[in-house]
Amino acid sequence: MSAEDESETNYWPGYVDALTTMTMVLTFVMMILAIGVYLLSESLSKSLLATLLRQADVEVSDDASPQEIQDKLVDTLAKANQTAVMPELRESNDDNAKEVLAEKDKRAPKEPGKVETSRNGSLLRVSYEDAETRLNERSRAEIGAFLKESPAIRNARFIVIKAHASPEAGGASQARRLAYYRAMILRNELISLGFEPHRLRIEVDETENVTAGQTAEIFAK
Template identity: 25%
Template structure:
């Protein structure tokens, strides 16, 4: 019995050893779980930080996108404004071109009739034969040269200048000492327009006389008057001795 009791004394030691092993394992497990919890917490914090950073980046990107969209909207507004300004400039250019065309048409209407249709240049009272010096005053003073202008014509064309030169050359020797009177009669235009054009016709004829030396600048008298009839405009040119 004594030997049997000694053998049974081994079990408590084994139980103690096993208990120590179990306690050690439990401790290790607790430490592992604790470490796992700490690691998980840190990873969770890091994940939260990453999510927050990503959200912040997305917010920043959204803000930048909004800013870009705003700039694009401003750019579009600027483009629309430029397009509107360009359209206005084109409209102004079209109006200017139309105005220039109207001016060209008006100028064309005032000159082609002179070029295309020769002016009617005639001596209304033909000169008498000259027998002596005493007749020169009567011939120069008594004759009138009538220049008829088509409507809107204000200048002598080459043909009419040649005709007038040919006519006046026959009297060149008798013209010195005379006064050239230019009576410019208005045509069918309105009063203000007709008066202006009559004056321009008279100036053109005056320049012609000065150019050809048929009269001096101090010996030319210009008058404008309204015609009694409804005919074309005309100029009555006379050379009168004072």
């Protein structure tokens, strides 16, 4: 067999070139997909936050960034957490207003929620009553103590705040909105305790268990 015949049957360089080209094409496609997924998640996050703000009668501009929308929602929830809702006055008569306010003062304030802590996996669970989203003084103190005493939480790269929603308790949309409010108020509480916002991750998880749907969890990741 001649040297010319041997050179004609050597396909290895062409195979290497084809494999290299295919690898480069696949890498490029994966980069495009990653960018597309990121942009889609940013768009969905902005859309969800804007919807929640509009449902709370808070104005938000169309060109606002997701971070600006989230900060505005946190500020709105923080104000709601500190201010009790006044009873609606159906008549403008001063006597009626005084009677309503006097009746409000007679009623004992309702406990917003209870907190149970579990050291298993550095997890803190917050249990709520009914449609409550606020934190009372006792629950704030317990959250602060747990976070202070948990090295895993303090040293974690990310802290996850996962609120559970149970559609069985009154509809999927209402349950998810309630869970998101709870998670955002917990996020605001952690920020007030000195945790950096970029370390906090919000998650909303659906569950068929009605009792579990009244809880939120804080844990290290």
